[in-house]
Amino acid sequence: MQLESxxxxxxxxxxxxxxxxxxxxxxxxxxxxxxxxxxDEVTLxxxxxxxxxxxxxxxxxxxxxxxxxxxxxxxxxxxxTLSEANTTMEAxxxxxxxxxxxxxxxxVLDDGIAFAGVAKYPARVKCALLGWMAFxxxxxxxxxxxxxx
Amino acid sequence: xxxxxxPLDVETIRKDFPILGRTVRDGxxxxxxxxxxxxxxxxxVLDAERSFLETSNAAVHRGxxxxxxxxxxxxxxxxxxxxxxxxxxxxxxxxxxNATEGINLVAYSMGNAATAxxxxxxxxxxxxxxxxxxxxEHHANLVPWQQLCQRTGAKLRWFGVTEDGRLDLSDLxxxxxxxxxxxxxxxxSNVLGTVNPPEPIVxxxxxxxxxxxxxxxxxxxxxxxxxxELGVDFAVFSGHKMLGPSGIGVLYxxxxxxxxxxxxxxxxSMIEQVFMEYSTFAPPPxxxxxxxxxxxxxxxxxxxxxxxxxxGTDRIAxxxxxxxxxxxxxxxxxxxxxxxxxxxxxxxxxxxxFVLDGVHPHDASQVLDSLGVAVRVGHxxxxxxxxxxxxxxxxxxxxxxxxxxxxxxxxxxxxxxAKRFFxxx
Numbered sequence: 001m002q003l004e005s006x007x008x009x010x011x012x013x014x015x016x017x018x019x020x021x022x023x024x025x026x027x028x029x030x031x032x033x034x035x036x037x038x039x040d041e042v043t044l045x046x047x048x049x050x051x052x053x054x055x056x057x058x059x060x061x062x063x064x065x066x067x068x069x070x071x072x073x074x075x076x077x078x079x080x081t082l083s084e085a086n087t088t089m090e091a092x093x094x095x096x097x098x099x100x101x102x103x104x105x106x107x108v109l110d111d112g113i114a115f116a117g118v119a120k121y122p123a124r125v126k127c128a129l130l131g132w133m134a135f136x137x138x139x140x141x142x143x144x145x146x147x148x149x
Numbered sequence: 150x151x152x153x154x155x156p157l158d159v160e161t162i163r164k165d166f167p168i169l170g171r172t173v174r175d176g177x178x179x180x181x182x183x184x185x186x187x188x189x190x191x192x193x194v195l196d197a198e199r200s201f202l203e204t205s206n207a208a209v210h211r212g213x214x215x216x217x218x219x220x221x222x223x224x225x226x227x228x229x230x231x232x233x234x235x236x237x238x239x240x241x242x243x244x245x246x247n248a249t250e251g252i253n254l255v256a257y258s259m260g261n262a263a264t265a266x267x268x269x270x271x272x273x274x275x276x277x278x279x280x281x282x283x284x285x286e287h288h289a290n291l292v293p294w295q296q297l298c299q300r301t302g303a304k305l306r307w308f309g310v311t312e313d314g315r316l317d318l319s320d321l322x323x324x325x326x327x328x329x330x331x332x333x334x335x336x337x338s339n340v341l342g343t344v345n346p347p348e349p350i351v352x353x354x355x356x357x358x359x360x361x362x363x364x365x366x367x368x369x370x371x372x373x374x375x376x377x378e379l380g381v382d383f384a385v386f387s388g389h390k391m392l393g394p395s396g397i398g399v400l401y402x403x404x405x406x407x408x409x410x411x412x413x414x415x416x417x418s419m420i421e422q423v424f425m426e427y428s429t430f431a432p433p434p435x436x437x438x439x440x441x442x443x444x445x446x447x448x449x450x451x452x453x454x455x456x457x458x459x460x461g462t463d464r465i466a467x468x469x470x471x472x473x474x475x476x477x478x479x480x481x482x483x484x485x486x487x488x489x490x491x492x493x494x495x496x497x498x499x500x501x502x503f504v505l506d507g508v509h510p511h512d513a514s515q516v517l518d519s520l521g522v523a524v525r526v527g528h529x530x531x532x533x534x535x536x537x538x539x540x541x542x543x544x545x546x547x548x549x550x551x552x553x554x555x556x557x558x559x560x561x562x563x564x565x566x567a568k569r570f571f572x573x574x
């Protein structure tokens with residue numbers, strides 16, 4: 001059935017038990033993103049130690065796809081360098097924009113491969129990318145000194 | 150409500166809508182509950198457009214050849230039938246791209262009035278003036294007025310919405326006062342389904358000399374509406390929500406107002422005389438229809454009002470009333486469902502929006518979609534209204550003449566399935 005191809009167990013698990021949820025201080029960059037078609041929103045903060053992402057914290061409201069995707073994001077980038085995080089993000093964006101034609105690399109995306117089914121539903125791709133856009137923007141804002149640390 | 154008309158023969162009506170015969174998502178019967186966003190079109194409308202294009206297509210109001218004559222006749226004849234449908238004369242109807250453009254047309258014309266001639270003085274908006282809207286407006290009847298206020302220094306004010314989804318008119322006399330220039334109100338909320346009473350608002354607006362604009366996008370397709378009887382100054386509605394084509398909307402303006410209102414879009418067709426230094430403008434409605442207008446769409450909308458007239462908008466309203474009652478009662482029996490909008494069906498149309506505890510509207514609609522049930526999800530272009538009710542989004546089922554009780558059953562089954570799938574309750 002199609003529903004299960006979109007709502008993989010991994011996604012439902014992250015939705016029901018999100019990782020690293022909540023906003024924490026200190027942080028180095030923060031971003032607020034909203035999906036204007038559905039009103040979903042996320043505020044996301046990044047904490048860096050040199051070039052390494054040491055924490056990602058977030059708060060927001062949204063569907064299971066956007067919430068689970070943000071939870072998975074934190075697993076994939078925390079403890080990694082910005083360069084590694086960027087590579088992962090590019091792979092995830094490519095997967096989501098692939099209309100179901102892109103074969104995901106589990107070594108790079110880990111739990112993120114569960115979103116392959118979502119890519120077949122164009123209306124939901126934005127949901128899956130909401131947190132990632134916030135991460136990208138928050139990192140860009142680190143240089144502008146908007147953080148508290 | 151007293152039942153006076155014979156019930157609709159939905160089975161026969163559905164045969165006129167080819168799209169309702171298709172299946173979706175692995176062979177599921179299509180249950181179309183998104184007519185508030187756009188309605189489906191009967192063969193009669195599709196045939197009228199095609200027939201026009203195959204026999205009489207030409208640019209209207211220019212050219213003297215036979216096709217140009219026939220096309221202009223078809224275009225103007227459509228205007229007459231649409232005028233009759235809403236109780237006004239053809240000369241008071243302006244064709245626009247959509248209802249949104251119709252509202253922008255009025256807002257921009259009013260903005261242009263400050264620099265137009267003395268005959269337009271009554272439309273001018275200045276600092277200290279006030280424009281009144283409601284908290285339940287579609288963005289189309291909110292943002293253009295916000296922008297007009299920003300350009301002119303006028304102040305935007307609004308009626309609130311009560312907890313049960315009704316317009317709060319308790320401070321009508323205070324909100325609409327001698328500073329008010331425009332009162333722009335939805336006739337029927339696209340989210341709540343609430344039908345607002347134009348009468349007290351029109352009465353008060355007249356007392357203080359303010360103009361009224363009625364957003365009738367959700368009322369004209371579903372019930373008998375007569376703009377002349379309502380006494381509004383302006384009104385808008387859109388073709389694609391009433392079995393007609395997209396790409397056409399209608400602005401009604403009382404004749405004396407259209408005659409003194411400055412133009413918005415300028416260019417070909419809307420002129421009287423053009424010199425290198427200046428131009429004079431055609432009488433309405435042509436003054437507000439710059440460029441070659443949409444033609445097959447007008448013909449299609451003419452066919453749509455013919456179709457609705459034959460079926461009878463009074464019968465459509467009663468039909469939707471019964472289905473709305475069934476939907477609201479059915480949803481009320483499912484624990485964790487909250488209807489956002491009146492749960493009394495009196496003065497209420499067939500848009501039923503709701504939230505489901507523990508299941509985000511986006512996820513609920515995905516489950517419904519997998520069962521073939523097409524609903525709208527999100528804020529439905531009424532973000533402030535959703536904020537008012539403390540929800541980021543809702544699921545909206547919206548009804549029309551081709552829906553029946555089996556569609557309501559499919560909706561209710563789908564909501565129960567969404568609860569099961571996400572392990573709620």
